[in-house]
Amino acid sequence: MTDSAQPLRRVVLVDGSGFIFRAFHALPPMSSPDGIPVNAVYGFCTMLMKLREDTRPDHMAVIFDTKGKTFRNDFYPAYKAHRPPPPEELIPQFGLIRDAVRAFNLPSIELEGFEADDLIATYARQAEAQGAHVIIVSSDKDLMQLVTDRVEMFDAMKNRTIRAAEVMEKFGVAPNKVIDVQALAGDAVDNVPGVPGIGVKTAAQLIDEYGDLDSLLERAGEIKQPKRREKLIENADLARISRDLVTLKTDVPVTHPVDDFDLLEPDPDVLLAFIATHGFKSLAAKVKAKYSGTVDANGLTEAGTGVNDVSVTKAQYELVQDEERLKHWIAQADYEGTLAVDTETTSLNAHQAKLVGISISIKPGEACYIPLGHGLGDDDVAPVATGAAQGGFDFDSEPKEAAPAKDIPKQIPLKRAIELLKPLLEDRGILKVGQNIKYDKIIFARYGIDVAPIDDTMVLSYVLDGTSHGHGMDELADLHLGYKTIKFADVAGSGKKQITFDQVPLDKALDYAAEDADITLRLHRILKPRIAQEHMASVYETLDRPLVPVLAKMEGIGVKIDADILRNLSSDFATRMAVLEKTIHEMAGEPFNLGSPKQLGEILFEKMSLTGGKKTKTGAWQTGADVLEGLAAQGHDLPARILDWRQLSKLKSTYTDALATHINPKTGRVHTSYGQTNVNTGRLSSNEPNLQNIPIRSEEGRKIRTAFIADKGCKLISADYSQIELRLLAHVAEIDALRTAFKNGEDIHASTASKVFGVPIEGMDPMVRRKAKAINFGIIYGISAFGLANQLGIPQKEAKAFIEAYFEIYPGIRDYMERAKDFAKTHGMVRTLFGRKIYINGINDKNGMRRSFGERAAINAPIQGGAADIIKRAMIAVPDALTDAGLKTRMLLQVHDELIFEAPDDEAERAVKVIRDVMENAAHLTVPLIADAGIGNSWADAH
DNA sequence: AAGATCACG
DNA sequence: GACGTACGTGATCTTC
Incomplete structure (x- = not known):
């Protein structure tokens, strides 16, 4: 890579993973202002500060383990197999500690398949070979084998240097014999057998x-x-395997040579923002004394540090058309440690879009655009069966050479560019920032690149500001930077004349694409610090950020749909609709458009003079299902037939017809897109197509679920939380009677009915249970007598009495509701258990109706949002748990309280166990969480 | 582009 | 005293 600016004399290699565990256990618990544990992060920061002072290195890096298997597991699967999971309070700190490394402007190094120890060994030997002195900051005995005349260890917590004498003390031999001793003695903690x-x-x-x-x-x-003799002879092989296990690899194929680790000064503003916002006050003072940071009394960085300087100079946007320049940009990005990336493609649909170019920004105002697919003609993407899963891309069929050469601008071959960018985009030490980076991740995944780690400005904005405003880049740029971006329509046109991005001339493409990456990076610099300042690190780091790759994966896999079943249903529905249409026209005495509420209203309430008609606020007759049901109950046939027709019409147009059009020709599956920033309460949404509202309540509608099928040799698993919202209510409102009922595994609606109406559960009238169920749900929604009366079709007075009785049975519910409303009135928002902020519109509105609306939302939001948080936790944990269990089962869909998986036939039963276990332990409440699961050949079957 | 309707949790 | 109301979404169709 780049030539070293400083000679390699004194190298400090920090064992980041080792340190974080020791710091965690050694330091008393500490919380950042937003309540997430930060003791290990604090210890790490003070250690880094001190280390720079004390050791005066010229080269320095922090090295981490990656989670998952390493090469040692290939020849000894039990290696480190029984490690307990890290403590709950430590988990959020893993990500923060990497952020800390970046804030200190140090390289953060990790490599999949290798332990930190192997990387340290490799670097130590590299440095040693160049005659440098190496200090390994760790107290791990496994590293002691590396000690030589030039390599020493430093225990940062005990302030103790470890040289040959100390190793001798520990192992009884010189450092070069440590491996042999370890091979014989083994290590119970790491599962190294020894003799x-x-x-x-x-x-x-x-x-x-x-x-x-x-x-x-x-x-x-x-x-x-x-x-002893017998044991040694008998276990000679075990000793040799143990030696292989404990021998550190000194030739790891590292992506950065040790020469790259020149020690750089941290940017005081960045470092102070990090430190101050985690509440490390004493440390902030030290940093301020050392560097001249611009920090005000509140510990917040002042404006005007360049962050808000939005004079975007195009001169610094570069069109990258050859390998040399691309390598230059990659090296620069490598050096910076953070980059913004954006893809330009031919479609908004990530599952079929063709990559046209990539833009990268490494500093505000400095960005490049790498065109890769301009002027290469139309959609000659890979032919259908490439063999690559998930709509993978066949490089060899691209580009199509037949296109006239004069129209094709100079571009780096796609395959080559991907090859060059892959190490950068997959480097665990380099943060990739994107605006809606889930989209780019899906694109890159199709070209064989797994982009990680990531930050997403759209998700950051959502976590910070809820849905008080949109999170599109144009809107964010205007809001935070006062900058008007070039709109897509400005370069590609709009409407019928719109062209795809591969046809946009390079100069215009450069302006547009490079700006996107530039703005993304600028937004990141504004939004990311706010996460800690506004105490949202827990929500962002443990919920929404880790969810991004999970969703990208699910969307990429998609779900298999049987088009034949849909076609048959469509034609069945069409026939029956035609019959109904004829009947209805005859009953009405004239033909009219059944799909027009306006015409229907006129027929019903004017021509036929039916009573009970009401008008909407726009003056049209109401013809909703509730109105038609009322008319049907009075004995009118026409409205009843309309209801039948509407059901079929809905099923056909929205489901059986539409779903088939969403089958991706390359994968034969349907790939929805999850919206992570659309729902105020923290729930996901699903669109194109919406797979979260597939019919189930009606017999006819349920048939559509038979078309959702498992791949050959597989089964579908549906796992859903039982009564998660009511359980959450019992927990947050501290309703003992409700908690007890859940603990005893009672039928919660029957239990409520028994208490409210004073009847035994045995032989209960189903109608009574139904009433209790309606109240239970009503409570979650912020009940009103009117609403309940409407729902149950009973007088409002009766409904009011029910609610009063309910409050008597479950004292505490009313308190909870009042608390939620008061909190919302004071703060304009409420919070979930996990700290997510949910802004409540209209809570202080002087219009009573809007205010009541806000009040009900304030009651519902912590419950709906808390449930959303819990299933997000489960979604993040389940895929790893399945992998750890050695299963190939894949998560496909989420429907608010339900997860759908596809499992090979022979592992479905085992997968169910893992899935339920993770779901039920996704949160520990004062009520048990229960997940039910079913296995079947179709979604209808599995439910 | 808005409103009505209806599918889901 | 009368408003109007269950909480949260997305897709489709008609109407303007």
Whole structure:
């Protein structure tokens, strides 16, 4: 890469993963202002500060483990297999500690498949070979084998240097014999077997006597003690495997040589923003003293530090058309550690879009655009069966050489650009920022790149501001930067004349695309610090950020739909609609458009003079289902037939016809898109197509679910939370009677009915249970007597009495409601259990109706939002749990309280166990969480 | 582009 | 005392 600016003399390698665990256990619990635990992060920051002072390195890096399997598991699966999961309070700190490294402007290094120890070993030897002195900041005994004349360790917590003498003390041998001793003694914690019955003491003695492990095993027969001799002979292979396990790899294919780790000064503003906003006050003072940061009394960075300087100079936007320039940009991005990235494609649909270009920004105002698919002609994308799953891309069929050469601008071949960008975009130490980066992740995944780690300005904006405003880039740029972006329509036109991006001339494409990346980076610099300042780190770091890759994966996989079943249903519905239409026209005495509420209203209430008609606020007759049901109950046939027709019409147009058009020809599956920033309460939404409102309540509608099928050799699993919102209500409102009922596994509606109406559960009238169920739901929605009366078709007075009785049975509900309303009135928002802010519109409106609306929303939001948080936690944890269990089951869909999976036939049962376990433990409340699950060949079957 | 309707949790 | 109301979405169709 880049030449080292400084000679390599003194290298500090920090074992980040080791440190975080020790700091966590050594330091008392600390919370950042928003309540997430930060003791390990604090310890880490003070350590880094001190280390820079004390060790005065010229090169420095922090190295981390990656989660998941390493090469050691390939030859010894049990290696580190029984590690308990990290403590709950430590989990959010893993991400923050990486942020801390970046804030200190240090390289953060990790590599999948290798432990931090192997990377440290590789770098230590690299540096040593160049004659440098190396300090490994760790107290891990597994690293002691690396100690030499030039390599020492430093225990930052005990302030103790570890050299050959200290290693001798620990292992009884010189550092170069440590491996042999470990191979014999083994390690219970890491599941390194060693030789049974031999501990460190004996091992050291043996190695001392025989020289090394191989000689010892060879001459094991000479050992005098019979027990020891037998054990050694018997377990020679175990000792050799153990040696392989404990031997650190010194030739890891690292992406950055040690020369790249020049020590850089941190940007005081960035560092102070990080430190101050996590509440590290004393540390902030130290940093301020050392660097001249512009920090005001509140610990917030002042404006005018360049962040809001939005004079975008196009001169710094570069069109990258050759490999050399691309390599230059990659090296720069590598150096910065953070980049904004944006893809330009031929379609808003990420599952069929063709990549046209990539823009990257590494500093505000500095961005490039890399055109890759301009002027290459129309959609000659990969042919259908590429063999690549998930609509994968066939590079070899692209570009189509037949296109006239003169129209094709100079561009780096797509395949080559992908090859060059892949290490950068997958580098765990480099943060990739995107605006709606889920889209770009799906695109890149189709070209074989797994973009990580990520930040998303759209999600940041959502977590911070809820749905008080939109989160589109144009809107955010205007709002936060006062900057008007170039609109897509400005470069591609609009309406019928709109062209796809591959046809946009390069100069215009550059202006537009580079600006997108530039603005994204600028927005990130404004929004990211606010996360900590406004105490939203927990929500962002543990819920919404980790959810992004999960959703991208689910969308990429999609769900299989049987088009034949849909076609048959469509034609069945069409026939029956035609019959109904004829009948209705005859009954009406004239033909009219059944789909027109306006015409229907006139027929019903004017021509036929039916009574009970009401008008909407726009003066049209109401013809909703409730009105028609009322008329039908009076014995009128026409409205009843209309209801039948409407049901079929809805099913046909919205489902059986429409779903088929969403089947992706390349994958044969339907790929929805989840909206992560659309719903005020924190729920997801689903669109194009919406797979969260597939019919189930009616017999006819349910048939549509038979078309959602499992892939060949697979089953579908549906797992849903039982009564999650009521359980959450019982928890947050602290309703003992309700909590007890859930703990005892009672039928909650029957239990409520029994208490409210004073009847035994045994032999209960179903109508009574139905009433209780309606009240239970009503409570969640912010009940009113009117609403309940309407729902149950009973007088308002009666409904009011029910509600009063309910409040008597469950005292505390009323308190909860009042608390929620008061909180919303004071703060303009309410919070979920996990700290998500939900802004409540109209809560202080002087219009009574709008205010009541806000009040009901304030009651509902913590419950609906809390349930959404819980299932998000489950969604983040389930895929890893399945992988850890060695299963191939994939998560496909989420429907608010339900998750759908596709599992190979022979593992479905095992997958269900894992899924339920994760879902039920996604949160620990004062009521149990229960997830029910079913297995079937179709969604209808599995439910 | 808005409103009505209706599918889901 | 009368308003009007269950909470949260997205898709389709008609009408303007």
